[in-house]
Amino acid sequence: MAATTNQADDFQQTPTRLHSLDALRGFDMVWIMGLEPVVKELAKATHWPFLEAMAIQLDHPAWNGFHLYDLIFPLFLFMAGVSTPFSVGRALEKGTSRNKLLLRVIKRGLILVAFGIIYNNGLNLKPIAEIRFASVLGRIGLAYMFANIIYLYAAEKWQIFWFWFFIIAYWLILKFASAPGFAAGDLTMAGNFASYVDRCLLPGKLYLGIHDPEGLFSTIPAISTGILGILTGITLKKTGLSQMKKVTRMAVAGIIFLVLAQIWNLDFPINKNLWTSSFVLNVGGLSLLLMALFYYIIDVLGYVKWAFFFQVIGMNSILIYMSKRFIDWNYTNSAFFNWLFQLVGGPYNLVVMAVTYLLIKWIFLYIMYQKKIFLRV
Template sequence: MASTTSTTTTGSNAPDDINTAPTRLFSLDALRGFDMFWIMGGEEIFHTLAKATGSPFWGTIANQFTHPDWNGFHLYDLIFPLFLFMAGVSTPFSVGRELEKGKSRGQLTVRVIKRAFILVLLGLVVNNGLNIMPISQIRFASVLGRIGIAYMFANIIYLYSRERMQMVWFWFFIIGYWLLLKFTSAPGFHPGDLTMQGNFASYMDRLLLPGRLYLGIHDPEGLFSTIPAISTGLLGILTGSLLKKKGLQQIRKVTIMTVTGVIFLIIAQIWNLDFPINKNLWTSSFVMHVGGISLLLMALFYYVIDVLGYKKWAFFFKVIGMNSILIYISGKFIKWQYTTNGFFGWLGQLVGDPYNIVVMAVCFIMVKWIFLYYLYQKKTFLRV
C-alpha cells in the first residue's frame, strides 16, 4: 500500500487551543504504521502460533488474518481500506496546506494526477516485477493502483468542492454503486446477481481491463469496484478536515468520530442484509463497515496520542508509518527471509520445534523494523 504526505505530531498534555489549527498528527503516522505492521509480517505471528500450538484459540485468531472467499469480513480485510482512509485524512494537512500557501487548484490537480500515475506504475511493478512480458500476462489492477486512482478522484473533489458537497459525493458513489449492481448483471444472469461470475462489476472488468485478472474472471482490485473506494478516500478527507478544524475542542472531535463510526457500523449491518459486506466487490456495506472501524481507530489513536499526549508507546509504529510505501514494495527487491535466516537462523535452531517458526516470524519483523529505523534516523523517506 502507499503513503501520501506524512503527517507527524501535535497534541500534548497542554490544554487544546481550539483557535489554532493543528498542522501535523503524530497519531496518523502511528495508525498508518499499525496498519502496515500486519502487512510486513505481523499476521504471520498468529499463523505460526496456531501451527505450533494446534490451539483452536490461536487458530480462530489466525483465521481473522485471512480473507474470506467471497462475502463476509475478517480483520485482514481492514488493512487496505484503512490505508486508503488515512491517505484521505492526510489530504487537508498536505494538499490543504499547499492551498493555504497560495498554490493554485490547477497546480495541485496536476500534482495529484502525477502521484496517482506513479502509484499505478508502482502497482504494476509489485504485481509483475520488472520482467518484459506479453500484455495478456500482465496484471494491471493492483492495490497501489486502486489507492492512486481513488486518491486522485477524492482529492480532485476536495480541491473543487466544499465540505457539504464532499459529503454528497461520498453518498453518491456508494448509493449509485449499490443501485447499479442491484439492477444489472453479467449476461445470462438475473439482475442483482452478486456471485463472482454473475456480478456486473466483475463482468465490466473482464470487458475493460487488459491483461489477466487475479482470479481469472474477477480481480479484487478491479477497475469498476474502484468507484466505491473513492468514498473511502473521501471519508478520510472529511475526517482530516474535522481534525484540522479550528474552534473545535479535541475531545469534541473524538466524540464526533466515535459516534459517526458507531452509526456507520449499524448502517453497514442493515445494508448487509441486501448488499453483503464483500471486500472483493468493495460493496457499499463494506465501505460503511470499514469506514466505521477506521473512524473508531482514528478516534482512539488521536485521543491517546494527540489529546492525552501518550506518544512514546507509538514510536514503534511511527517508524513503520513514515516509510509505508517502501516497506510495502521492498519485498520485490530485498530477500527479507534470506536476511532473517542469515542473522537469526541460529536462534530458530536454538529454540527448536515447534516454536522456532514463531521466533523466526518475530525476527522477520524485527529485521524489517531495524532497517526502517535506520532510514528514520537518517531522515530518509520514500515519498510519492
C-alpha cells in the first residue's frame, strides 16, 4: 500500500536521504552486476524479437550512436551529483568550512581514481607501459571532484553557467582542432583531438591502443554530467517546491535535453567514446526522466517496498563493482548451483546460470546490508 499524504505533506522538510536515489542507483548497477547476461541468454534461448532487440541495446555501439547500455556509466555519475546537496550541502549547513569540505571532495575523487587503477590492473606490479590509468571509477572521481568544487564555491546560476561552458567549449575545440595530419573537426578514433591529447599525456596504455573511452580530455564534458546531477539534487532539496513541481521540472527538463541532443547530434554526433556534448544532453535527459519516475513512485506516492531489491544494491554499489577483482563469482556460482544447471540442461541452463550468478551477488549484498557494512569513499 502507498503511504497516504495530504496537500500540506507535499511541502515536506528536506529529506535526509532519498530512497528513490538509492533505488535508482541499484537499478543502474544491476545491469552490470548480472542482469545483462540474463537478458542476453534469454534472447538466445527464446529468440523472442523483443528480447533480441533488448540484447542489442545491452552492447555499446562501435563509435557513433547510442544504445541504452551507454546510459549506465553517466547515470551513475549523475546520481553522484544528485547526492551532493544532501551530503556536502548538509555539511555546509551544519557549519563545516568550505576548505575542509574541499579537502574531503579531493580525497574522495583521488580514492576513486586509485580504485579505478586497481580495478583495471589488479594488485600487480607492472611496468608503467602496461598499466591502464584511465578508468570508469577514475572518470567518476575526477568529474565528481571538479563538479563538487564548483558547487562549493559557485552559486546556482554559476553552476548552470559552468554546465553549458564545458560542453560548448568541448564542442568548439573538437570542431576546430584535430590530431596532426587530420582535417580540423575530424571525429574518427585516430583523428579526433581528444584522443590525440590522451595519447600525448596519459601514461601507460590506452584501452583501444590509440583511444581510451575514459580518457583524460573527454572527462571535461563529463564534469557537466556531474553538475547536472548537482542541479537536480538542489531542486529535490528545495522545501519551497511541491513534490509534484519537482517531478514536473525534472521531466520537462529531461524532454528538452533529449530534443536538444538530437539537434546537436546533426553537427556533433552522440558518442559515448568521446563523451560528446550531444551525448551529455542525451544521457542527461534520460537520467532526469528516470530520476523523476523513481522519485514520483517512491518518494511522492510512497511505494517503497518494491524497490528494496534495488536499494540493497544501491547502498553498496562501489563494493559490488570492485568485488569482481577479488571474488571469483563464476566459481562460487558453479560451486552452489552446478547440479541445477545439469538438471535444467540446454539451452536454458545458461539462463539459469545467469540468474543464479545475479542472485548470489545480491545475497552477498543483502548480508552486508543486514550487518550494516557499507563501502564508503
